[in-house]
Amino acid sequence: MKIGLDIMGGDFAPEATVLGAIESRKVLPADVELVLIGDQDKIVEILNREKCDISQFQIVHASDVIEMGEHPAKAFKAKPNSSVAVGFGLLHKGLIDGFASAGNTGAMLVGAMYTVKAISGIIRPCIGSYVPTDINKYALLLDVGLNPDSRPDVLYQYGILGKIYAESVMGITNPRIGLVNIGSEKEKGNMVAQSTHELMEDSKDFNFVGNVEGNELFGDDKADVFVCDGFVGNVILKEAEGFYKLAQRRKIDDEFFEMFNFEHYGGTPVLGINKPVIIGHGISNVPAIKNMILQTQKVIEGNLVDKIKEAFN
Amino acid sequence: MKIGLDIMGGDFAPEATVLGAIESRKVLPADVELVLIGDQDKIVEILNREKCDISQFQIVHASDVIEMGEHPAKAFKAKPNSSVAVGFGLLHKGLIDGFASAGNTGAMLVGAMYTVKAISGIIRPCIGSYVPTDINKYALLLDVGLNPDSRPDVLYQYGILGKIYAESVMGITNPRIGLVNIGSEKEKGNMVAQSTHELMEDSKDFNFVGNVEGNELFGDDKADVFVCDGFVGNVILKEAEGFYKLAQRRKIDDEFFEMFNFEHYGGTPVLGINKPVIIGHGISNVPAIKNMILQTQKVIEGNLVDKIKEAFN
Structure with missing residues (x-):
């Protein structure tokens, strides 16, 4: 299982997101891969500072960021190299099994609707x-x-x-x-x-x-x-x-x-779309990011999307 | 000013309503008359037991009660001698200036709409x-x-x-x-x-x-x-x-x-009708009844209904 995390999303990113990823890594099973999506240099810098083994994570570089105040649809279209757009690209191609972000909620929803799309019948x-x-x-x-x-x-x-x-x-x-x-x-x-x-x-x-x-x-x-x-x-x-x-x-x-x-439950699932997507609170801190990742794992593990597809087909 | 109180309304009536009336009497100005509407014998019994000067109150006998579970419209029509129906009769005729009850909310609203009616333009x-x-x-x-x-x-x-x-x-x-x-x-x-x-x-x-x-x-x-x-x-x-x-x-x-x-504020005003009507919570206790009466006094004193009429005419 591969979980994608938007490292640039949230008021305290990338600090809180990388630290949250490190915390979640400690409890996630070995067969769960964590894909950190965002500014590679910044990610590596924080991981090194924390004396963290970088090989525990997969890093996918995204050079751009959709800021919290930006217009969701416009920003999603205008910034194909943003961490949100890159994340949805990976999700759509099946390179990650779920995507979690505490970034711009509107952009996350736009991404979900335009790339992953609603399940037929919903x-x-x-x-x-x-x-x-x-x-x-x-x-x-x-x-x-x-x-x-x-x-x-x-x-x-x-x-x-x-x-x-x-x-x-x-x-x-x-x-x-x-x-x-x-x-x-x-x-x-x-x-x-x-x-x-x-x-x-x-x-x-x-x-x-x-x-x-x-x-x-x-x-x-x-x-x-x-x-x-x-x-x-x-x-x-x-x-x-x-x-x-x-x-x-x-x-x-x-x-x-x-x-x-x-903080305790981490994020909000988008229900009725073709892939697992979890949106976190903008003010997510380290424990909130950690729990958002664990929630994404549960959604993937529980085969939520397949079960919804079955029910509606 | 005359305030009418439904003595039979509420889960703890007539005990809590009579005691609430006694409490409010202690703080109401002398020129405010309190009209207790309900079973006269029961009212007098509680007032006597409390060693309270009965002449402080005006009592209007109502032989019937609309219970909390009754169908509002049916009960209001079927029980013209209920304390709610008698209260609205007094209010409609101008024999009281406001009516307060912690009884069946639906019956209070039916009474308000059918007797007092909405202000023209509302x-x-x-x-x-x-x-x-x-x-x-x-x-x-x-x-x-x-x-x-x-x-x-x-x-x-x-x-x-x-x-x-x-x-x-x-x-x-x-x-x-x-x-x-x-x-x-x-x-x-x-x-x-x-x-x-x-x-x-x-x-x-x-x-x-x-x-x-x-x-x-x-x-x-x-x-x-x-x-x-x-x-x-x-x-x-x-x-x-x-x-x-x-x-x-x-x-x-x-x-x-x-x-x-x-308890602190007592009741809920019905806004946009031709007379002051205050509806209390079914579980009103003595302080809640007292405050409902004081709130009714404020609504009358503030000329709320006249001001609304002016605004809509």
Whole structure:
């Protein structure tokens, strides 16, 4: 297995990315190769400084960088030698089995859509995020921002995507799929949520456990996958981030609140595309990069993409 | 001024409601009359037990109760002698100046719409809730559940309603109106949010401060009023409630997190109707009931309804 890492992506790159790669190397099995994509000189410099055996890594030079503030589509097209573009090139040609980056999220999504492309049958790929539902227990929330307007048939597909992810990457048997809504009854919610509930309640594709309200998302263990449109999912995720930051600012030291720290899970999978792609938080530090790499390994190992292809073909 | 209180409404009624009335009486000015609406015998029994001077209150007997689980519209129609129906009758006839209840929310809304009715020019009345933005500072979030699908022109009106509420009840000069969205740029969000942003950015009706993201709602003091549709607002509010409960469960004792305790502000105003109506949380205890009554006093005192009528006529 070959995991590609964008060394130039993220606010603390290339320092945090190279150090994260070194940390992940310590725990990855020997048959997993780590491909560092970025400025070769800088990569070698940091590896040498850390007295790290360079032969542990494969390095692919990329002379350019897509900065965090750049326009995603324009930058991706204008910078074919950027680490993001080079990474997607390797992924598309099968020279790496998965690609992870904490860089410009928009450019990562553009790259995913234009090179790797959506799996046939998937109306809209989406992005998921882990949210804690109990001590040491996470659920997958999706979509968290790719599709702010999601039709009921798209939301239904999120249910299938979430089920396959929960099974193959998170190791959950018969995962419970919940629909984010504003009441427990099926008649509750906006028009999209009502129609989605109707589609889901008869589902033979997954184990639908009904509506989940905002107060039941965290700490209640109501479902393993929470489905909603990308507008609602993004607000939910950022509100949780806000509470985590608030807790930090208030110097609240708590095991459960600490689970909202994105460092622990590393990144956000893009679901419904032909290859494994993981997008990390821009502010990723060393442990976050390490965990993003380990998450990419799990996604590849779990054959997520093949399982999604099977389900939709 | 006469404030009507539904004594039978709420999980801990009539005990918590009568005790809350007694507590509020201690701080209300002498010219504010408190009208207790409900089972007269029970009210008198509790007042006597508490060795409370009954002449401090006006009591209006209501022989029936709409229970929490009942179908709102059916129950409101079928039980004309319920405390909710009697309260709205008094409000409609001008025998009380405002009505507060912690009872069946749906029945309260049905009562508001069918007796008091929407102010002419208001497309959709909505319900707001206080959310903390800094220590001892609250913003108003609306809509929190009345209209899960809200068109851009409806959201625009929420901005006006929020502005007037913030000015006249919360005492905020030139309140900042923010639109809940999933990015700071105007192009961000779902179709409704994009169109609403366009309407709001040219507004001369209020001080629009742009988009507010989920992580900026609490603790960042970005706006005095957060506008969103009732689906998103309900999820936001319940997620915050969830975090508050989580903090309690984790025995986190913090001044800011304590501000999420609904007891402190008491209730949720129905905005855009012809009379002041405040709906309390079903689990309201004595301090929550007391604060709901004081909030009703503020709404009446601030001439909220007249100011909204002026703005829309």
